[in-house]
Amino acid sequence: MNLDRKTLKGLPGAFSLGMGMIGLLLINFAIWFDTDFPGLLSPVEEIAGIFLAIVGLFMKVDKKVALAGLLVNIFLIIFVFLTLMLSWGINPKP
Amino acid sequence: MTKKDNKLHDVNFDSILNEAKQTSILNKGKRQARWRTIVITLLILLMITPVAFLSTLMYYSFGNKANDYRDVVISTFALTEPNVLIDPDKVDNVIHPFFSIDYKMDLLKTVGAERKWIGEYDTTFTINNLTKQDKRMITEKKPEIPLLENRMLFHPDAFMPYSREGWDQLEKLPEGTVSEVYFSLTDTYKPEEVKDLFNDFDIMLLWYAVDTGLDGQMKDPSGDNEGVYLPPIGYPAGMQSSPNDPFSKDESNEKQFLQELKFIQQHEELATDVARAKTLALEERIDYLDKNGIAVYGIVATGPSKELLKLRELEEIRGCRIGSIDFWNWNKESGSQ
Numbered sequence: 001m002n003l004d005r006k007t008l009k010g011l012p013g014a015f016s017l018g019m020g021m022i023g024l025l026l027i028n029f030a031i032w033f034d035t036d037f038p039g040l041l042s043p044v045e046e047i048a049g050i051f052l053a054i055v056g057l058f059m060k061v062d063k064k065v066a067l068a069g070l071l072v073n074i075f076l077i078i079f080v081f082l083t084l085m086l087s088w089g090i091n092p093k094p
Numbered sequence: 095m096t097k098k099d100n101k102l103h104d105v106n107f108d109s110i111l112n113e114a115k116q117t118s119i120l121n122k123g124k125r126q127a128r129w130r131t132i133v134i135t136l137l138i139l140l141m142i143t144p145v146a147f148l149s150t151l152m153y154y155s156f157g158n159k160a161n162d163y164r165d166v167v168i169s170t171f172a173l174t175e176p177n178v179l180i181d182p183d184k185v186d187n188v189i190h191p192f193f194s195i196d197y198k199m200d201l202l203k204t205v206g207a208e209r210k211w212i213g214e215y216d217t218t219f220t221i222n223n224l225t226k227q228d229k230r231m232i233t234e235k236k237p238e239i240p241l242l243e244n245r246m247l248f249h250p251d252a253f254m255p256y257s258r259e260g261w262d263q264l265e266k267l268p269e270g271t272v273s274e275v276y277f278s279l280t281d282t283y284k285p286e287e288v289k290d291l292f293n294d295f296d297i298m299l300l301w302y303a304v305d306t307g308l309d310g311q312m313k314d315p316s317g318d319n320e321g322v323y324l325p326p327i328g329y330p331a332g333m334q335s336s337p338n339d340p341f342s343k344d345e346s347n348e349k350q351f352l353q354e355l356k357f358i359q360q361h362e363e364l365a366t367d368v369a370r371a372k373t374l375a376l377e378e379r380i381d382y383l384d385k386n387g388i389a390v391y392g393i394v395a396t397g398p399s400k401e402l403l404k405l406r407e408l409e410e411i412r413g414c415r416i417g418s419i420d421f422w423n424w425n426k427e428s429g430s431q
Contacts, residue, residue, distance in 0.1 A: 017133070021133075021136065021137065024137075024140035024141065024144065025140060027143070027144050028140055028143045028144070031143050031144070031190075031191055032143065034188055068133075068137070072137065075141070075144075079144050079148060082148055082152075083147075083148070083151060086148075086151040086152060086155040087151065087189075089155045089158075089161075090151075090154060090155055090160040090161065090187065090189070
């Protein structure tokens with residue numbers, strides 16, 4: 001399949017948004033089913049998502065998608081950080 | 095009309111873009127718009143739960159609400175359920191989005207020298223209200239609502255519907271057993287006097303029932319709940335091992351008893367729900383204790399059944415009722431106290 005230059009340039013932003021949406025989906029599952037996914041609380045995926053979004057923003061193609069990816073991944077990092085911080089304050093065990 | 099408009103007007107678009115190309119561009123635009131709508135809708139839907147979850151976490155964290163609710167439950171059990179404790183180190187909590195929090199707690203009881211798991215207590219709070227509670231006991235079926243007929247400890251001024259029953263049962267128990275027995279006293283005594291009274295016996299004191307001025311009638315004398323049954327109030331006799339326990343090793347249990355009562359008074363509605371009572375009348379009872387100090391009218395004790403039977407000789411004991419019985423485990427070195 002031949003991908004034109006425009007489509008290729010839009011890929012980092014789309015990947016970033018896709019990763020962010022998968023992260024959101026996993027968090028929804030984890031909350032509703034009171035379960036944990038390995039690496040869910042590790043920020044590696046979100047950092048990669050932010051990096052891809054920044055690359056996407058420089059590509060000047062589908063900037064809105066890259067921006068959405070950036071915002072979603074930043075939200076995920078804030079979510080993970082706040083969840084850990086606030087949960088530690090609730091019912092800490094020795 | 096400007097020069098530019100004139101120029102545009104002169105262009106024959108049909109000659110540049112044939113119909114097929116126009117349709118293709120239109121379809122591409124439609125597809126993109128449809129995808130954009132789907133992605134935005136999905137994003138909004140996926141954000142609802144995490145945002146609600148974070149808001150719930152913040153609500154319960156700030157102002158220490160989650161820990162206060164947990165502590166009220168633990169203290170209420172320690173103060174209103176004779177010889178039933180919640181292990182504060184094994185409290186599990188699950189936070190749900192939309193402002194509710196579940197607690198799962200283990201209920202423990204001391205029979206002989208062993209602290210045993212006797213059931214679970216699950217509770218759900220939504221915003222400031224206790225919306226669900228479920229107490230599942232494996233060793234005994236306790237009544238859902240505390241009533242006079244189920245009372246185990248009686249104030250000297252109260253009518254006691256039994257006198258010999260407990261002693262007869264203790265007499266018939268085999269020697270190789272340990273029991274948990276509820277003793278009602280003929281008068282009220284200071285906690286030190288109670289300790290001295292039982293000092294010569296090889297038993298362990300577990301819980302003191304304290305005279306709060308209303309225990310003779312066992313009913314709330316005033317207010318909206320006039321005539322409603324009042325559950326007993328007391329405190330554990332032994333020191334607890336966990337630093338998270340409401341009764342710590344740092345101060346005497348008598349002193350901490352009053353502190354804990356005043357703490358649950360701040361959440362009286364919740365404490366009343368947890369105790370499954372209609373009222374705890376904490377204000378009147380705390381006033382009485384502040385004026386008159388702590389006097390004990392009943393105790394819960396455990397030990398070898400035959401050693402407990404020896405207490406029949408004490409004229410200070412009015413009667414007893416047996417709670418739980420277990421196989422011999424009276425090895426104090428491995429005890430949990």
